[in-house]
Amino acid sequence: MNLLTKTIDGCYNIFRGLFTVFKHIARNPITSAYPDVVPELYPQTRHRLALTVNPDTGEHLCIACKQCERICPDTCITVIGDPEKKGTIKDFYLDHGLCMFCGLCTEVCPTNCIINTVDFEMSEYTREDLIYDIDRLTLTQEQSRFYFDFKEMPKPRPKPEKKPAPVQTQTEAPKPQPAASARGGEKKS
Amino acid sequence: MAVSNLDLLNKFRPHKVYKRNWFVGLFNFFVLAVFWFAIIYGATSITTILFAKILPELLIQYGLFPLAQITFFLAPIAAIMVLIPANATFLVLNERKILALLTVRYGTNRVGPDGFLQTLADAVKLLFKEDNIPGGADKVLFSLAPVVFFAPGVIAFIPLLSVATGNSGPFIMCDLSIGILFILAVSSIPVIGLVLGGWASNNKYSLMGGLRSAAQAISYEIPMVLTVISVILLTGSINLMEINDGQVGGILNWNIFAFGNLPLLLHLFPLGTGSIVGLYGLAFLIISFILFFIYIISAIAEVNRIPFDLPEAESELVSGYNTEFTGMKFALFFLAEYTALFIICLLASVLFLGGGHLPCSVETEMAILNSLSNAHIAGDVYDFGWILPSMVLMIKAYVLIFCSVWVRATLPRLRYDQLLAFSWKYLIPFSLVNIFVVAILVSIK
Numbered sequence: 001m002n003l004l005t006k007t008i009d010g011c012y013n014i015f016r017g018l019f020t021v022f023k024h025i026a027r028n029p030i031t032s033a034y035p036d037v038v039p040e041l042y043p044q045t046r047h048r049l050a051l052t053v054n055p056d057t058g059e060h061l062c063i064a065c066k067q068c069e070r071i072c073p074d075t076c077i078t079v080i081g082d083p084e085k086k087g088t089i090k091d092f093y094l095d096h097g098l099c100m101f102c103g104l105c106t107e108v109c110p111t112n113c114i115i116n117t118v119d120f121e122m123s124e125y126t127r128e129d130l131i132y133d134i135d136r137l138t139l140t141q142e143q144s145r146f147y148f149d150f151k152e153m154p155k156p157r158p159k160p161e162k163k164p165a166p167v168q169t170q171t172e173a174p175k176p177q178p179a180a181s182a183r184g185g186e187k188k189s
Numbered sequence: 190m191a192v193s194n195l196d197l198l199n200k201f202r203p204h205k206v207y208k209r210n211w212f213v214g215l216f217n218f219f220v221l222a223v224f225w226f227a228i229i230y231g232a233t234s235i236t237t238i239l240f241a242k243i244l245p246e247l248l249i250q251y252g253l254f255p256l257a258q259i260t261f262f263l264a265p266i267a268a269i270m271v272l273i274p275a276n277a278t279f280l281v282l283n284e285r286k287i288l289a290l291l292t293v294r295y296g297t298n299r300v301g302p303d304g305f306l307q308t309l310a311d312a313v314k315l316l317f318k319e320d321n322i323p324g325g326a327d328k329v330l331f332s333l334a335p336v337v338f339f340a341p342g343v344i345a346f347i348p349l350l351s352v353a354t355g356n357s358g359p360f361i362m363c364d365l366s367i368g369i370l371f372i373l374a375v376s377s378i379p380v381i382g383l384v385l386g387g388w389a390s391n392n393k394y395s396l397m398g399g400l401r402s403a404a405q406a407i408s409y410e411i412p413m414v415l416t417v418i419s420v421i422l423l424t425g426s427i428n429l430m431e432i433n434d435g436q437v438g439g440i441l442n443w444n445i446f447a448f449g450n451l452p453l454l455l456h457l458f459p460l461g462t463g464s465i466v467g468l469y470g471l472a473f474l475i476i477s478f479i480l481f482f483i484y485i486i487s488a489i490a491e492v493n494r495i496p497f498d499l500p501e502a503e504s505e506l507v508s509g510y511n512t513e514f515t516g517m518k519f520a521l522f523f524l525a526e527y528t529a530l531f532i533i534c535l536l537a538s539v540l541f542l543g544g545g546h547l548p549c550s551v552e553t554e555m556a557i558l559n560s561l562s563n564a565h566i567a568g569d570v571y572d573f574g575w576i577l578p579s580m581v582l583m584i585k586a587y588v589l590i591f592c593s594v595w596v597r598a599t600l601p602r603l604r605y606d607q608l609l610a611f612s613w614k615y616l617i618p619f620s621l622v623n624i625f626v627v628a629i630l631v632s633i634k
Contacts, residue, residue: 014600021291021599025215029295 043151046101047120049094051113051137054156055145060138061113061156062089068105068114074098077105092137096122097130112153214296217303218286224305225279226583229272230576236271240264241359264359269346277527278308283587284594291598315523318516323390326513330389335514335521338382342528345375349535352433352544353582354575357562368429369417372536376491379525380406383500383510386522390513398509401605402493402500408612409490409497415620416484419476419627420540423448433544440548445481445541447473472630476623481541483620485589488533490612492526494593496600499608530593531586538585545578 032039041047053060064081076098080091105114117139124130139147148155241264248257282297282304289296297304322331348368354360365371380403387399424432424444436443441451453470490497501509511522538544547554554577562574603611 017599018595021595024293025290027293029214029289029293031294033295033298 041118045118046103046106046116048096048117048122049099049101049105049114049132049137050117050119050139050143050147051092051134052115052139052144052147053141054158055141055148056155057158058141059158060089061111062092063087063111063113064089065110067108067110071104071108073102073104074100089134092134093131094137095131097127111156112148115147115151115153117147118150214290218290221282221286221303221305222279222587225275225282229275229279230579232275233268233272237264237268237359240267261359262362265347265350265363266343268360269343269350273343273346273528274312274524276531277524278312280527280531280590281311281523282308283590284597287591287594288598291595312520315516315520320516320518323392323513325391327389327391330385331513332518334382334386334389335518335525336382337385338379339521339525339528341375341378341382342525342532345372345532346528348372348429349532349539352429352539353535353579355545355558355578356430357572357575360575364428364430366428369421369427369432369536369540372429372532373414373417376529376532377406377410379529382525386514387510390510392513394506394508395510395512398500398502398506398512402510405490405493405497405499405608408609409487409616412483412612412616412620413487413491415617415624416480416487417540419480419620419624420444422624422627422631423473423477429539429544433539433546436543437546437554438551440543443541443543443548445477447477450474469630469633472626476627476630477541479623480627481537483616483623484537484541485592487612487616488537489593489596490608492529492533494530495597496602497608498602499605502602504602530590534586534589534593535582537589538582542585542589544585545582547577547581 051060051062062079064079064087066079066081069075069077069079074095076095078091078093079089080093082088082090101116103116106112106116109115122130147153240260244260245257248254248260285297285307286304288294297307300307300310322328347363348365348371350360351363351365351368356364383402383406384399387395387397387402390396420432421427424435426432426435432444435449440446442449447453447470450470450473453466453473455467457464457467457471493500499509500506501511503509506512511519514522547557558574558577561577562572564571564573
C-alpha cells in the first residue's frame with residue numbers, strides 16, 4: 001500500500017512539473033539578444049570614462065584641478081595641465097586597464113567634465129591600447145549634449161575669459177611636470 | 190586616434206528591434222517544421238525515385254539486368270541513408286527550439302533565418318573537423334565504435350519503412366514478417382558500440398560512460414521487450430504491417446485504447462448482467478495505458494535520454510562515451526543517438542498510436558488514399574499513396590519526440606542506483622505481472 005501511494009504521489013508530482021514547464025511555452029523570452037539589441041542602460045551606470053566639452057561652445061570643460069587624479073584609488077588618471085595657461089588641460093591619460101569604475105572621479109569633478117558613459121564595449125588587442133589619451137577621451141559636442149541631458153547635469157556656463165594673477169601660474173607651472181612624467185614612465189614599463 | 194571612437198550605444202547604434210513574443214515563436218517553429226519536412230521528404234523521395242526508377246531504366250537500356258535489379262533492391266537502403274541525416278539535423282534543431290520555448294529563451298537564431306540552418310552549419314563544421322585519435326587509444330576499435338553504433342539504426346529502419354509507405358513501390362520488400370523482433374534484435378546492438386567507444390578511447394570518463402550504458406541498456410531492454418511481448422499477445426502478430434492495419438478506422442481503434450476492445454466498455458453502463466464483459470474491457474483499457482507508459486519510460490532509458498542520460502552525464506562524466514570523439518566520428522554518434530530516438534518514437538506510434546492511419550473513419554482515409562494514389566499530373570498517373578501514411582506516422586512520431594523533449598526540460602537526471610533500482614525492482618516485476626495479466630485476459634476471450 002505504501003508503494004502504491006508513493007507511486008501515485010510521484011506520478012502526480014511529475015505531471016504537475018510537466019504541466020508547469022508546459023505553461024512556460026506561452027511566455028515571452030526573458031533573455032536579451034545582446035548584439036542585436038543594446039540594453040537600455042540607466043544614467044547612473046558606470047562604464048567607460050570620458051571627458052565632456054561644453055555642448056554650446058565646444059570648449060573643453062577640464063580645468064586641470066587634478067582632484068580626480070588625487071582621489072583615484074587605482075591611480076589610473078594622469079592629468080597634465082598646460083604650463084603656460086592655468087586652468088586648461090594639455091594632456092589627460094586614463095588607463096582603463098587599471099580603472100575599476102568606482103566613479104569617485106566623476107563625483108569629485110567640479111565641472112562635470114569627467115563622466116561615466118554608457119559605452120561598455122572597449123575590448124582591445126593590447127593593454128597599451130586601453131590607455132586612452134585626451135583625443136580618445138574627449139567627446140564631441142553632440143555627444144556631450146546627449147550626456148548632459150541624459151544624466152540631467154547642470155549645463156556649464158562659458159568660462160570666464162581672463163584669469164587674474166599670472167604670477168601663480170609661473171610658480172605652479174614646474175610642479176606638475178615631473179609628477180606627470182614619472183606617472184607616464186610607470187605606465188609604459 | 191584623432192577621431193573619437195566613442196559611440197553612444199543607445200543613441201547612435203542601429204537599434205534593430207528583436208522582440209519575439211511566444212506566438213511568433215510558435216509560428217516560427219511551425220514554419221521551421223514545414224521547411225524541414227519539405228527538405229526531408231524532397232531529398233528522400235528524389236533518392237528513392239532515382240534508385241527505384243531512373244537508374245534501373247538506364248541500366249536496362251544498356252542491357253545490365255542484374256545491376257538494374259540490384260539498384261532497385263537498394264532503393265530502401267538509399268532512402269534510409271538520405272532520410273537519417275536529414276531527419277537528424279531537423280531533430281536536433283527541433284529539440285533546441287522546443288527547449289528554448291520551454292525554458293523561456295530565444296533559442297537558436299543565428300544561422301539562417303531564425304536559426305533554420307543552424308544544424309546544417311554544425312554538420313558541415315563536424316565534417317570538416319580534424320579526425321583526431323588520442324594517443325593510447327585502440328585505433329581499430331576507436332574507428333569501429335561509431336560505425337557499430339550507427340549501422341543498427343539504419344538496419345532497424347527497414348521494417349518501419351514498409352509501415353511508413355504503406356507497402357508501395359520498392360518498399361514492399363521491407364515488409365518483414367518478424368518486424369518487431371527484427372527491430373528489437375537490431376536495436377540492442379548499439380550498446381556494443383558505446384562500450385567499445387568508451388573502452389577504446391583510453392579515458393576514464395569514456396570508460397565509465399560505456400560501463401554505465403551497458404548496465405542501463407541491459408536493465409531497460411527487459412521491460413521494453415516484455416511490454417512489446419504483451420502487445421504481440423494482444424494483437425496476435427509480430428508483423429508491423431498487420432499491427433498497423435489492425436488499428437484502422439478512428440482514434441478509438443488505436444491500441445492505446447484497450448486494443449480494439451473499447452466497445453466492451455459499453456456493457457458497464459447499465460450495471461447488471463453484462464457488467465463482467467464491461468469490466469473485462471476496462472481491464473484492457475488500464476492494461477494498455479500501463480503498457481504504453483512502461484514502453485515509453487524504458488524506451489527513453491534505452492536511447493539514453495534525459496532523465497536517463499547517465500552514459501553521457503555531462504555534469505559527472507565530461508561527455509561520457511563520446512568524450513574523445515571529434516569530427517565525423519562524433520557526428521556519427523550524434524546521428525545514431527537521434528536516429529535511435531526517432532525509431533523508438535516511430536515504433537511507439539506504430540504499436541500504440543495507430544501507426545500510419547488517420548484518426549478518422551475508414552471511408553475518409555480510403556478516399557484520401559485513392560485520390561493520392563491516382564494522382565494525374567501532366568497527363569500521367571502517379572502513385573503518391575505513400576505520402577499519407579508516412580506523413581501521419583512522422584507527425585505522430587514528432588509528437589512523441591516533443592514529449593521526450595518536454596520531459597527533458599522538466600526532470601533532473603536520476604542517480605545511478607536509482608536508475609538500476611527503478612528498472613530491476615519496479616519496472617521488470619511490474620511488467621512481468623502485466624504480461625501474466627495480459628495472458629489471462631487474452632485466454633479468457
